[in-house]
Amino acid sequence: MLGSTLKILAGSSHPELAELISKKITRPIGELQTRRFANGETIVTVVDSVRDQDVFIIQTAAEPVNDLLMELLITINACKIASARQITVVLPCFPYARQDKKDRSRAPITAKLVANMLQTAGCNHVITMDLHASQIQGFFDIPVDKYGTITLQDYIQQHYEIDNVVIVSPDAGGAKRATYIADKLKVDFALIHKERQIANEVSRMILVGNVTGKTAIIIDDIADTCGTIALASKILTENGAQKCIALVVHAFLSGRAIDVIENSALDEIVVANTIPLSQRARECSKIRTMDVSAMLGEAIRRTHYGESISQLFL
Ligand SMILES: *[C@@H]1O[C@H](CO)[C@@H](O)[C@H](O)[C@H]1NC(C)=O
DSSP: OTTSOEEEEEOSSOHHHHHHHHHHTTOOBOOEEEEEOTTSOEEEEEOSOOTTOEEEEEOOOOSSHHHHHHHHHHHHHHHHHTTOSEEEEEESSOTTTTOOSOOSTTOOOHHHHHHHHHHHHTOOEEEEEOOSSGGGGGGOSSOEEEEOHHHHHHHHHHHSOGGGEEEEESSGGGHHHHHHHHHHHTOEEEEEEEEEEETTEEEEEEEESOOTTSEEEEEEEEESSOHHHHHHHHHHHHTTOSEEEEEEEEEOOOTTHHHHHHTSSOSEEEEETTSOOOHHHHHOTTEEEEOOHHHHHHHHHHHHHTOOOGGGBO
16 A cells, blocks of 8 residues: 555464565564463554554464464454554465355354454455355455465476376365366366265265376365375375375364375375474475465565556466
């Protein structure tokens, strides 16, 4: 926003990413003091003035998700009532993105609730990465810019022999994302059809497409328990894939995920740094990270100066 100062603030979810973004755009991170009352309530103090400024608040859906979401809402609101001119939330991983539709009776649409809470707190603009479902954009009445696939495309081009790559979607839901990338890279595409009965538990998988002799790259937005990716890699290997890679945006890696990855047919899993990785994940030889700070920094810079962001878009 021209005529007002760009101010970067960062919640406590991912200091490392905030630091990287701040370095990329050569702006310091403004000071926030976050404390807890004895009963668990959070209090955030914005130390410097934000009056009439263009404020960007960086926070992500790390653990503990609920406390960090509340911390974000409090920070937004503190900036709003301190007369910030514009408040943009930079939310690399959107909390509750998986609760995006009423897919069974009495199911909550919590992603919509989060959208409402962000707006009520005083947020004017959201920058995020690879939303689980694009309808989440429609949950807001303010602009929501989602980035992501460009980083994946660049990573694939820089690290793999493109002529031998086949892009794989591990389920029907991710087919749109994976075909988009396959089309951009002008490579083949394959899909794994799965019959899921209970959440996080997969029953039967069928491969559609030819991966014989290829480097199969599974694309997904979230890696949680990694059961799906591990099974997909098994099927791809059984069907003659020469190498099996997974490219994932948000690495929750909960439960026994690291063991599952280590024991799987995956050669490597590349994860974006939208969520801080645990020490164990950092030490796992199959896990590599893909830095998204340059892209997020560029998104902040362009938003502030009112430049087009279409090149960074999905
Ligand atoms: C799959 O691709 C391989 C190598 O390109 C080829 O030899 C094979 O005939 C293909 N299989 C099918 C079923 O098309």
